[in-house]
Amino acid sequence: MSETAYSPVSQHLSDLETAQEEGRRKMDWALQHMPILNALREEFEAEQPLDGETIAMAMHVEAKTANLVELLADGGAEVAITGCNPLSTHDDVSAALDTHESITSYAVRGVDDEEYYDAMHACLAHEPTITVDDGMDMVKLVHEEYPDLIDSIVGGAEETTTGVHRLRAMDADGELHYPVFAVNDTPMKQLFDNVHGTGESSLATIAMTTNLSWAGKNVVVGGYGQCGKGVAKKASGQNANVIVCEVDPRKALEAHMEGYEVLPMVEAAKKGDVFITTTGNRDVITREHFEEMQDGVLLANAGHFDVEVNLDDLDDLAVDRFEARDGVEGFEMADGRVLNVLAEGRLVNLAAPISLGHPVEVMDQSFGVQAVCVRELAENGESYEPGVHDVPDDLDREVAEIKLAAEGVEHDDLSDEQREYMGSWEHGT
Structure with a gap:
């Protein structure tokens, strides 16, 4: 990985070993309740769909996010991550992430505006091929200050409502120069993450x-x-x-x-x-x-x-x-x-000082969608034009199926006759 002027989280903490242990404890607890990421981890570890990719991420760095980050790294990617909000980082989780040989975490809680963007610059110094954003700050920074990276970035994924709004405005102005999946707008995100x-x-x-x-x-x-x-x-x-x-x-x-x-x-x-x-x-x-x-x-x-x-x-x-x-x-x-x-x-x-973010089970679904979107970009990114893209419906359904299977919930399927009926305009009264 590239050397950067801004130090990883390990250089900012006084009792690093304790922080790493506590962060790992939080991550392990969350992972017990994330069946989607666990199922995808088995697939990613076996198939290495992200081999050769470098992912730059700006996210809320806490236990649930950390399990997504490790999933991507275990799938073959090199990952550099920082926070997308100065007060949402858990330093102990950030420190635990940084122990992974394929992950560099620059996220530190309570940084000022200058440090916030210094950490984002440090992530981009790794020359990513994929970006994962929560709020669009990283995509904006790429376009404004790292235009040379655009040709090598196959695509990105955006987590939240505000980020998608900003991306669509950027796209409408003709200023978005690589494809980004609007993860926020897909049913598995809207119906569960945003509501519940x-x-x-x-x-x-x-x-x-x-x-x-x-x-x-x-x-x-x-x-x-x-x-x-x-x-x-x-x-x-x-x-x-x-x-x-x-x-x-x-x-x-x-x-x-x-x-x-x-x-x-x-x-x-x-x-x-x-x-x-x-x-x-x-x-x-x-x-x-x-x-x-x-x-x-x-x-x-x-x-x-x-x-x-x-x-x-x-x-x-x-x-x-x-x-x-x-x-x-x-x-x-x-x-x-x-x-x-x-x-x-x-x-x-x-x-807030005692906040933990969304419930673990909810974020398991959203981060499952993020993971399959990153996989799609690594495997088929060249087929997407620059701009904002809806998450392919089959990917969203894949995550729902994994969740239902984990919960032991069975559901009906359409028969061939029903499928033909719904796809035809010739049937009438």
């Missing part, structure tokens, strides 16, 4: 960080995409009163038909006890909303970047800022109200 994963992990993290109950609270959900639906569904299931704020009239109508109260954010601001943003957009909650909020509200973000709750506006209004609790910062207003921000406005289910 985001919903469960966000609410669990907020409850553990604050030690507060959901029952009876007015929970305002900003955005009713798949993540917002998950948050709303899980909050309602814990006896909260859910209010949805949405800009798309169809999604607003869907939320209304699901039984939720639908309001503009300026009106919801007057009623909410907890605010959770899930849009992937900026300025969902701003000054005009802060001015209407009640004393003691909680402000949390479950979107990718820390721009959904406008902290600059909040800081301008505040006469004091203080640590209210580990992972909670209080902003005191001139009238004495305190508005509480969780995890610095970053992705709450990964950036």
Whole structure:
């Protein structure tokens, strides 16, 4: 592997051996509950589909992700990885990953912006043939500062909603010069990771960080995409009163038909006890909303970047800022109200001090899709034109079949007659 100016995680930790042991313990626990990755590991180890590939990754470096990274390395790849969020890395897991002879981990928790991108530059110095991204920062960096790599990169895979939005905008501008699979948009990701994963992990993290109950609270959900639906569904299931704020009239109508109260954010601001943003957009909650909020509200973000709750506006209004609790910062207003921000406005289910991210079983499915997409790029990447691509349906179904088999769940198949009927236009009344 190439030498780089930015050091791997092993150079940043004082008690490296202890960190490695603890990280491995976390990874082993997660792997016990990841039947999809275990099944794929057997295949990858036997067939070495990634032999000769170099993979650069920017992901949330924690135990579940680490098992995906090791799967790719065990399938023959050389892997360089760093974080995609300054507060989501688990240093012990990063250290454990770095012990693998085919993996270099540059991920360190709590880095500043300069260090964040230094680590990404270090990954790209390995001259990847495949990129795996969560948020699109690495793809953007390749195109802006490493154009010479583009010809040798066969393709990439993007994990999350925000990243896919950015990629599609880049593609529409004619600026995306290699193929990238929109992993986020495939059914095995949308139906489970975004709904159940985001919903469960966000609410669990907020409850553990604050030690507060959901029952009876007015929970305002900003955005009713798949993540917002998950948050709303899980909050309602814990006896909260859910209010949805949405800009798309169809999604607003869907939320209304699901039984939720639908309001503009300026009106919801007057009623909410907890605010959770899930849009992937900026300025969902701003000054005009802060001015209407009640004393003691909680402000949390479950979107990718820390721009959904406008902290600059909040800081301008505040006469004091203080640590209210580990992972909670209080902003005191001139009238004495305190508005509480969780995890610095970053992705709450990964950036809060005690957060663990999505449930293991959910991420097993999403990372299974990532793994088969990387395999597809290694084997057939030359058949894809530059741009954003849907995950091939047979790959998504492959992951679902592995999961069902692991759970001992059987299902029906179409007969030849049914298949012919569904594929014909000639059958009528």
